[in-house]
Amino acid sequence: MLIATWNVNSIRTRLLQVEEFLEKAKIDLLCLQETKVEDEIFPKEIFENKGFNVSFHGQKSYNGVAFISKEPLTDVRFGLQGELENSISDKRIDDQKRVISALVNGLRVVNVYVPNGSNLESDKYKYKIEWIKELKKYLELQTLREEPLCLLGDFNIALEDKDIHTPERARGGIMASNLERETLKNLIKDIKLEDVFRIFEQGSYNWSWWDYRHSAWEKDKGWRIDHIYLCPQLIKNAKSCVINKKIRGNEKPSDHAPVMVDLNWPDYEEEDFLDFESEL
Numbered sequence: 001m002l003i004a005t006w007n008v009n010s011i012r013t014r015l016l017q018v019e020e021f022l023e024k025a026k027i028d029l030l031c032l033q034e035t036k037v038e039d040e041i042f043p044k045e046i047f048e049n050k051g052f053n054v055s056f057h058g059q060k061s062y063n064g065v066a067f068i069s070k071e072p073l074t075d076v077r078f079g080l081q082g083e084l085e086n087s088i089s090d091k092r093i094d095d096q097k098r099v100i101s102a103l104v105n106g107l108r109v110v111n112v113y114v115p116n117g118s119n120l121e122s123d124k125y126k127y128k129i130e131w132i133k134e135l136k137k138y139l140e141l142q143t144l145r146e147e148p149l150c151l152l153g154d155f156n157i158a159l160e161d162k163d164i165h166t167p168e169r170a171r172g173g174i175m176a177s178n179l180e181r182e183t184l185k186n187l188i189k190d191i192k193l194e195d196v197f198r199i200f201e202q203g204s205y206n207w208s209w210w211d212y213r214h215s216a217w218e219k220d221k222g223w224r225i226d227h228i229y230l231c232p233q234l235i236k237n238a239k240s241c242v243i244n245k246k247i248r249g250n251e252k253p254s255d256h257a258p259v260m261v262d263l264n265w266p267d268y269e270e271e272d273f274l275d276f277e278s279e280l
Contacts (some may be wrong), residue, residue, distance in 0.1 A: 001028045001029070001107075001261075001262070001264075001266070002026060002029075002260060002261075002262050003031070003152070003263065004027045004244075004258045004261075005031045005033070005111070005118070005153055005154075005258065005259050006018075006021070006226075006254070006256060006258035006259075007034045007113070007226060007255075007256035008035065008254050009034050009036070009254040009255055009256065010036045011037055011042065011043065011066065012037060013045065013252070013255055018030070018068075019047075021247065021258065022047075022052075025244065025260065027260070028071065029067065029068070029070070029104055030067070030068040030069070030108065031063075031065070031067060032066040032067075032111075033111070033153050033154045034063065034064060034154065035058050035063075035065065036058070036061055036063070038059060038060050039058050040067065042056045052068050052069060053067075053070070054066065054067065054068055054069075054074045054117060056084065057079065057100045058097050059096070062265070063097045063098055064098065064113070065100045065111050065112070066100065066111075069102075069110065071111045072104075074104075074105045075099045075168070077102070079094045079097065079098075080093065080099055080134050082099070082100075083101070083142055084137060084138055084141065088134055089134070093127070093134050094134075098114070101142070104115045105265060105266045106266060107147070107148050107149075107150055107234070108142060108146065110138075110142070110151045110152070110153075111152060111153050112135065112152070112153035112155070113153055113154050114128065114132065114155045114156045114157065115127055115128040115156065116128070116156045117156065117174050117175070117180070117277065118174065119173075119174050120173070121176055125174070125275070129183055131178070132184060132187060133183065135185040136186070136191070139151065140186070140191065144190075147267070148231055148234050149191070149193070149230070149231040149234070150230055150231075150234060151228075151229040151230075152227065152228040152229065152259075153226070153262075154209075154256065155227050156225055157180045157225060158170070158176050158181075159184060159227075162204040163204075163224035163225070164176060164223050164224075165205075165220070165221040166212050166221065175223065175225060186206070188229060190250070191231075192231060192232060193217040193228055194229060194235050195227055196229070196261050197224075197228060199241065200238075200242075203218070205225055206225050207220070207243070207245070207257075208223070208224050208226035209222055209224075209257075210255060212255050217249070220276060226243075226256055226257075226258075227260045230243060230261070234265070237264040237265050238262070239262040239264060240260075240261070240262045242260055243257055243259050244259075245257050
C-alpha cells in the first residue's frame with residue numbers, strides 16, 4: 001500500500017499535477033494539506049470519475065486537508081472535535097480546517113496541517129503550541145481503539161538540525177525553536193510513533209520544502225518539515241519511505257514535495273498484530 005502526503009498549496013492551482021502524480025506514482029492513498037478551497041467546490045468529481053474515494057475538510061483561501069483513496073474511506077472524522085468532541089480546552093483551536101482522519105484498509109490515517117506559527121513573539125506561535133498539545137490529546141483518545149496508526153502531514157517543524165539546510169542560522173527560530181521541537185517530540189514519544197523516513201535515511205540534504213523566496217529551490221536550501229509517523233506495528237511493515245523531490249521542479253509547483261511510504265499492508269503476519277497489541 002503506497003501512501004503519500006503532500007502540501008499541495010492549493011488543490012485547484014495544482015490539480016493537473018495531483019492527477020499526474022496519482023497516475024504515474026500509482027498512489028493508493030494521497031493525503032493533501034493546504035487545499036485552500038471550501039468543501040462545496042472541492043473538485044471531487046474529477047477524482048471520483050477515475051475511481052477514487054474522496055473526503056475533505058476545507059475553507060476558503062487557507063488551510064484545508066483531504067484524502068484521495070483507491071480504497072473506501074470509513075469512519076471519517078473532521079477536525080480535532082472529530083475525536084475530542086466537546087472536551088477541547090479552547091474551541092477556537094479547532095476553527096481552522098487542519099485535521100482529517102479515516103480508516104483505510106483497517107489503518108487509522110490522521111492527516112494534519114500544523115500551523116506555521118509566524119514568529120516566536122506572535123499569538124500564532126502560541127496557537128501553534130496549543131494546537132499540537134490538543135493534537136496529542138486527540139491521538140491519545142484515538143489509540144484507545146487500538147487501530148494501527150499512521151500520522152502524517154505538514155508539521156511545519158524541523159525536528160533536528162540535519163532537517164535544515166543551514167541549521168546554525170535557523171536554530172531557535174520559527175519551525176526550529178526548542179519549544180516547538182520538544183512539544184512535537186513529546187507527542188511522538190507518548191503516542192509511541194516513529195519517523196519512518198529516518199528508518200531508511202539518516203543523512204541530511206533530504207528536504208521536503210523549499211521557500212519560494214531567495215532562490216531556495218535553485219540553491220537546494222530546503223527543510224524537511226513533512227513527516228510520516230507510524231506505530232510499531234506499521235514500522236514492521238514499512239518497505240521504504242522517500243521524498244519525491246522531482247515534483248518541486250515542476251512549472252508552477254507547490255513549495256512542498258510529496259513524501260511516500262510503502263507498506264506491506266494489508267498483507268501482514270498475524271503474529272505482527274499480536275506483537276503490536278503486547279506493546280500497547
